[in-house]
Amino acid sequence: MLPPYVPILILGGAALSFALITLLASSLLGKPRPTPAKSAIYECGVPAVGTARERFPIKFYLVCMIFILLDVDAAFLYPWALIFRELGMFGFIEMLVFVGLLGGGFVYAWKTGALDW
Amino acid sequence: MSGLSDHWAGLSPVAQQFWIAVLKVAVIFNVLLGLFSFMTYAERRLLAFMQFRLGPNRTGPFGVLQPIADGIKLFFKEEVIPEGANRWVFVAAPAVAVVAAFLSIAVVPYGGPGLFQIADLEVGILYLFAISSLGVYAIVMAGWAANNKFTMLGGLRSAAQMFSYELALGLSWVGLIMLAGSFRIQDIVTAQKGGLGLLNWFCVVQFPAFIVYLIAATAEVNRTPFDLPEAETELVAGFHTEYSSMRFALLQMAEYVNMITVAAVGTSLFLGGWLSPLPLLPDSPLWFFVKFGLLLFFFIWLRGTLPRFRYDQLMHFGWKVLVPVATLWILVTAGLVTAGVPGFRR
Numbered sequence: 001m002l003p004p005y006v007p008i009l010i011l012g013g014a015a016l017s018f019a020l021i022t023l024l025a026s027s028l029l030g031k032p033r034p035t036p037a038k039s040a041i042y043e044c045g046v047p048a049v050g051t052a053r054e055r056f057p058i059k060f061y062l063v064c065m066i067f068i069l070l071d072v073d074a075a076f077l078y079p080w081a082l083i084f085r086e087l088g089m090f091g092f093i094e095m096l097v098f099v100g101l102l103g104g105g106f107v108y109a110w111k112t113g114a115l116d117w
Numbered sequence: 118m119s120g121l122s123d124h125w126a127g128l129s130p131v132a133q134q135f136w137i138a139v140l141k142v143a144v145i146f147n148v149l150l151g152l153f154s155f156m157t158y159a160e161r162r163l164l165a166f167m168q169f170r171l172g173p174n175r176t177g178p179f180g181v182l183q184p185i186a187d188g189i190k191l192f193f194k195e196e197v198i199p200e201g202a203n204r205w206v207f208v209a210a211p212a213v214a215v216v217a218a219f220l221s222i223a224v225v226p227y228g229g230p231g232l233f234q235i236a237d238l239e240v241g242i243l244y245l246f247a248i249s250s251l252g253v254y255a256i257v258m259a260g261w262a263a264n265n266k267f268t269m270l271g272g273l274r275s276a277a278q279m280f281s282y283e284l285a286l287g288l289s290w291v292g293l294i295m296l297a298g299s300f301r302i303q304d305i306v307t308a309q310k311g312g313l314g315l316l317n318w319f320c321v322v323q324f325p326a327f328i329v330y331l332i333a334a335t336a337e338v339n340r341t342p343f344d345l346p347e348a349e350t351e352l353v354a355g356f357h358t359e360y361s362s363m364r365f366a367l368l369q370m371a372e373y374v375n376m377i378t379v380a381a382v383g384t385s386l387f388l389g390g391w392l393s394p395l396p397l398l399p400d401s402p403l404w405f406f407v408k409f410g411l412l413l414f415f416f417i418w419l420r421g422t423l424p425r426f427r428y429d430q431l432m433h434f435g436w437k438v439l440v441p442v443a444t445l446w447i448l449v450t451a452g453l454v455t456a457g458v459p460g461f462r463r
């Protein structure tokens with residue numbers, strides 16, 4: 001039996017080689033002829049000021065962290081949903097407790113303004 | 118010809134399966150490429166009609182050769198790498214985007230078990246959940262590498278947006294797993310089979326989850342009204358401002374393939390995949406393509422209809438509406454299944 005992941009690897013390989021061949025062909029066909037004006041960073045026509053690698057708002061980090069927490073929880077819900085029927089009432093109450101704890105954290109994040117933009 | 122069939126019979130079963138897989142990948146890959154170029158044409162044309170314009174209609178009959186003309190033009194365009202950019206990351210981002218976009222289509226079944234799927238994984242839905250988050254790497258890489266403030270902001274926005282909506286996307290699938298009792302996409306499709314035809318589909322039984330999926334999926338693939346990462350009016354073109362030539366085309370392609378994937382996944386999970394909508398008609402892959410086409414049209418229609426969200430509205434909506442609704446619906450589904458309500462029992 002062929003392992004089921006081999007076709008996925010073949011598809012990934014096909015996509016990667018397609019991308020690489022396209023990039024190569026394009027760089028051979030359209031030769032870059034850089035001039036200072038052409039390779040300047042686009043900033044609506046005026047000369048660029050400073051660099052783009054600056055500090056950015058902390059909100060993005062907050063969203064990231066909340067996402068990781070809740071995403072791991074979503075991943076926990078998957079196996080539970082799979083065997084939910086066999087667990088019966090016990091599984092249902094367990095999950096209510098789990099989602100309740102999770103909801104507590106979510107409400108805390110909401111109230112402290114971590115979800116406000 | 119007989120030499121070939123003799124050679125084929127002489128191969129071991131694993132080798133035969135390998136070559137069948139290669140053939141399937143070749144067919145599906147080319148169909149996707151064709152569909153991508155057709156979608157670029159169809160979208161421009163349909164949007165034009167919705168806005169009382171004509172759209173591209175000069176290249177070939179009704180302008181259908183427009184994608185080919187665009188492709189040739191983009192191949193011969195000059196490649197510009199802006200000064201101060203990180204060359205390797207800048208060039209790698211489009212390739213990453215394309216690979217990530219193509220990978221998720223592998224588990225979507227467009228017909229019954231067997232030939233009509235690249236890989237029938239037992240953990241199909243987990244695989245989708247995992248791969249769907251890969252696309253954000255390419256966008257962040259593209260946004261960061263160009264050393265441009267617009268692309269940087271576009272990349273960051275896109276990352277935050279995809280995080281927020283991916284959560285709702287993942288949660289909208291939990292109810293389906295409960296009802297189907299399986300991670301395998303093929304099982305989820307067959308779980309929607311029943312005497313009532315389309316009333317058995319999960320878009321009816323799991324209606325709130327279906328709505329959450331549609332909204333989250335639109336946001337996940339950065340389509341209007343959630344196309345904030347490339348909001349032209351504020352960010353020029355967002356994360357791909359500095360891209361030109363085929364690199365730009367590859368990023369566009371990844372975007373369209375993502376839209377195609379999201380439509381195909383939605384068809385399988387919520388619209389009954391290859392099942393027939395009426396009880397008496399036979400199931401066939403044709404049904405898959407009909408529903409899939411309707412969903413694709415729906416995405417274009419949305420773009421022609423709705424204005425763009427503001428960024429704070431978008432984040433609020435994702436976190437304060439979609440995530441709670443999806444979570445509550447999981448609990449409701451769990452309660453209904455435990456209580457043994459008809460339709461939730463199977």
